[in-house]
Amino acid sequence: MSEGMIVGGWNYVIxxxxxxGAGLALYVWSLIIRLRNSHNRDED
Amino acid sequence: xxxxxxxxxxxxxxxxxxxxxxxxxxxxxxPPERYMGEVARIMYVHLPSxxxxxxxxxxxxxxxxxxxxxxxxxxxxxxxxxxxxxxxLNFLLLLQGSIWARPTWGVWWDWDVRLTTSLIMLLLFAGVxxxxxxxxxxxxxxxxxxxxxxxxxxxVPLVYFCVRWWRSLHQVxxxxxxxxxxxxxxxxxxxxxxxLLTIWMVSQRARLEMIRHQQEQIDEPxxxxxxxxxxxx
Numbered sequence: 001m002s003e004g005m006i007v008g009g010w011n012y013v014i015x016x017x018x019x020x021g022a023g024l025a026l027y028v029w030s031l032i033i034r035l036r037n038s039h040n041r042d043e044d
Numbered sequence: 045x046x047x048x049x050x051x052x053x054x055x056x057x058x059x060x061x062x063x064x065x066x067x068x069x070x071x072x073x074x075p076p077e078r079y080m081g082e083v084a085r086i087m088y089v090h091l092p093s094x095x096x097x098x099x100x101x102x103x104x105x106x107x108x109x110x111x112x113x114x115x116x117x118x119x120x121x122x123x124x125x126x127x128x129x130x131x132x133l134n135f136l137l138l139l140q141g142s143i144w145a146r147p148t149w150g151v152w153w154d155w156d157v158r159l160t161t162s163l164i165m166l167l168l169f170a171g172v173x174x175x176x177x178x179x180x181x182x183x184x185x186x187x188x189x190x191x192x193x194x195x196x197x198x199x200v201p202l203v204y205f206c207v208r209w210w211r212s213l214h215q216v217x218x219x220x221x222x223x224x225x226x227x228x229x230x231x232x233x234x235x236x237x238x239x240l241l242t243i244w245m246v247s248q249r250a251r252l253e254m255i256r257h258q259q260e261q262i263d264e265p266x267x268x269x270x271x272x273x274x275x276x277x
Contacts, residue, residue, distance in 0.1 A: 005076070009083035009147050016086040016143045017067070020093065023136045024241070027129075031248045038255045 056244030062237030070230035077227075083147045087227075090140040092235040096242050097133035100126045101169065101200050103246075108193035111186055120186035121253035123193055124176065125246040127169050133242070134166040149213060158214035161203045168196035182260055 070088030077084030104126035111119035141159065142152045153159065172192040179185035207216045220228050 005079055006081040006083050006147055009081055012083055012143050012147050013071070013085045016089055016140045017071070019139050019143070020089045020136050023132065023139075027132045028245065031245065031252070035248060035252050035255075038252055038259070041259065 052244055052247045055240045055247075059237045059240030059242075059244060062233045063241065064237075066230045066233030066237055069226075070234065074226045074230050075224065080148055083144065086140055086144040088230045088234050090137065090144060091231060092238040093133045093137040093140060095235055096238050097130050097137055098200055098204060099239070100130045100133070100242055100246065101165070101197060104130060104169075104193050105197040105200075108190035108197075111190040115183065115186065117182070117186070117254060117257045118250070120189060121250040121257065122246070123189055124173070124253050125249035127172055127193065128249050129242055129245045131166060131169050131173065132245075133238075134162070134169065138162060138166065154213060156213045157206045157210045158203065158212050161199060161206050165196075165199045165203050168199055169193075172196055182257060 066088065070085055074085065074088070076082050077087075104123050107119050107123040107126060110116075111123055138159075141162070145154065146152050172189060175192050176185050176189045179188055206212065207214050223231075
């Protein structure tokens with residue numbers, strides 16, 4: 001069954017999912033901060 | 045909050061929900077791949093990032109043409125929204141690909157045609173964002189952004205078709221018929237989920253650009269006015 005198959009590799013999978021989640025979360029956070037700042041500036 | 049905004053937020057929430065289910069299926073239900081084993085699970089984030097990144101670059105291309113055609117700020121705002129989110133997905137795509145390449149190809153990076161054209165795609169669209177940050181005049185900024193977007197888009201079909209046109213380490217596109225349904229479903233759910241989330245991100249980025257545009261319109265007469273303010277004019 002495992003002949004010729006890469007064994008293990010969960011660390012790579014976890015790294016890829018973590019980087020993707022963190023990257024998207026950071027971008028969404030930056031959007032929220034920028035929108036809040038522009039609204040604050042609008043009120044000034 | 046307007047009904048339209050509520051609908052857009054529902055897109056984002058729906059997207060997150062689909063991604064959560066797709067990720068669960070991809071990590072815990074889908075079987076390991078015949079040759080790549082567990083490492084192939086990276087596919088469930090890698091492919092949705094690639095598809096959505098290129099799709100939103102395509103939308104940016106369409107909005108750029110509309111921006112040149114009609115000179116309306118909303119087309120410029122949507123163009124920059126699609127490009128910025130596309131650049132984020134493009135960057136994540138390269139990182140995921142690099143992590144996947146290490147256990148399968150034995151290297152973090154190779155100057156293979158698919159990888160190289162994908163990197164060029166990232167640099168070109170990041171260049172469009174850099175270019176626009178140097179232009180003060182809103183009308184000129186929109187025109188330059190649109191032209192640069194159209195030029196940058198030339199690389200997108202190259203990225204997609206290069207694996208068929210030239211020899212590449214990267215595999216060619218698969219079809220659902222050649223992939224187990226246990227693998228197709230997490231892929232579909234993550235792709236649709238990321239699509240909905242990307243619509244939300246683009247809408248928020250475009251909204252930010254429209255607010256900036258309105259503020260520039262207000263600031264413009266004040267900047268043009270002589271010292272002492274508008275009341276002296």
